[in-house]
Amino acid sequence: MKPVRRFTLALCALVALLALPPAANAQLKQLTICANPNLSSLELLNNFGAFASALEKELGIPVKLVAGRDYDDTLKLLRDGKVDIAGTGAFGYVSANESFGAQLVVRYVEDDGDSYHALIITRADSGIHNLAGLRGKRFAFTDPKSTSGYLLPLLAMQQAGIELKDLGRADFVKKQPNSAIAVYARQADAGAIADNQLNEKYGVQLKDIKVLWKSAPVPHGAWIARPDMADADRKRIAAAIMKTANSPEGKKLLAQASVRGFAEVRDAEFDSVRAAKRLLDKLEKKD
Numbered sequence: 001m002k003p004v005r006r007f008t009l010a011l012c013a014l015v016a017l018l019a020l021p022p023a024a025n026a027q028l029k030q031l032t033i034c035a036n037p038n039l040s041s042l043e044l045l046n047n048f049g050a051f052a053s054a055l056e057k058e059l060g061i062p063v064k065l066v067a068g069r070d071y072d073d074t075l076k077l078l079r080d081g082k083v084d085i086a087g088t089g090a091f092g093y094v095s096a097n098e099s100f101g102a103q104l105v106v107r108y109v110e111d112d113g114d115s116y117h118a119l120i121i122t123r124a125d126s127g128i129h130n131l132a133g134l135r136g137k138r139f140a141f142t143d144p145k146s147t148s149g150y151l152l153p154l155l156a157m158q159q160a161g162i163e164l165k166d167l168g169r170a171d172f173v174k175k176q177p178n179s180a181i182a183v184y185a186r187q188a189d190a191g192a193i194a195d196n197q198l199n200e201k202y203g204v205q206l207k208d209i210k211v212l213w214k215s216a217p218v219p220h221g222a223w224i225a226r227p228d229m230a231d232a233d234r235k236r237i238a239a240a241i242m243k244t245a246n247s248p249e250g251k252k253l254l255a256q257a258s259v260r261g262f263a264e265v266r267d268a269e270f271d272s273v274r275a276a277k278r279l280l281d282k283l284e285k286k287d
Contacts, residue, residue, distance in 0.1 A: 028084070028233040030062040031055075034074050036087030036108075036221055037143075040175060041067035047257035051244065054253055058240045070174055071145030078102060078226050085237065089221040090273040091147035097267070101227035105238045107265035108220040109245075112196050115217035118148035119198065120156065121183055122190040124210040131160040131213055138169045140182040140191035147273060149176060152215045153192035155280045180204045194218075219269045223262070238264070 033052060035044040044067045056063035066083060068074030071092050078086040079100045088096065096102035110116070122128045128137065134157060142149025150172075154164070164170055171188065173179055179191035184204040190212065200206055223241070225234050244250040245261040254260060 032064045032083045034083040034086040037068045050253040089147040091151045092145045102224045104265045105223045106262040107222040108259040109261040117195045118152040118215035120213040136168045137189035140179045140188035148194035149192045
């Protein structure tokens with residue numbers, strides 16, 4: 001082969017390599033995970049800290065676990081590339097996928113199967129018997145990016161003719177348990193919460209709580225990756241997460257967490273939430 005031709009081929013190969021996105025050129029050297037912010041930072045770090053250490057051994061790279069202040073903060077960290085993976089609910093994933101191309105890694109597996117339900121609750125002695133009775137009342141949402149704590153309950157209220165402006169007051173209490181606590185303590189007349197987060201762990205007596213509305217099944221949330229992560233890295237991480245979670249050691253480590261494990265995930269599983277988001281967007285544009 002002539003020297004000029006060899007030089008031309010080498011130059012073309014170099015140009016092609018430089019044209020590849022950065023994530024495609026280098027294997028992930030460390031992993032930073034931001035846990036799903038549905039509980040307090042201390043609870044999240046306690047729940048997943050040991051699992052992150054086990055995952056570090058499986059991957060053979062450093063794994064750091066952090067906690068975002070809320071869903072918006074968590075997704076912003078992912079969007080800005082400050083974390084590699086973030087935990088979020090179905091609505092959070094749909095929003096992040098649409099706005100900046102976040103990709104699915106794994107979905108949560110919990111005691112109640114592949115899905116849960118969003119609820120609107122009140123005290124049994126509140127005198128509120130249906131969604132129409134929420135007019136003029138104090139309501140506790142959890143987080144503006146929460147599926148069960150905002151999207152689906154708000155959509156249900158709007159379909160029942162109740163707008164945000166019709167409520168006496170709407171508060172965002174951030175974490176799931178705070179909604180039930182606010183209702184039980186009469187700091188709110190009603191609130192939104194996931195059924196798998198409604199329990200007596202924080203002093204709430206379930207006999208004093210009444211369910212006003214219950215959604216159709218909602219897919220559990222997921223761990224999602226920043227959009228520029230290489231497919232090979234994302235698949236490698238997903239495989240390592242599931243292997244660790246399904247091991248005897250991993251199951252013990254997750255026993256105290258709000259999830260029981262992880263499984264493969266497909267974007268189509270979130271179509272119902274995506275449709276609910278589109279409908280809510282249309283209703284809000286009409287106002």
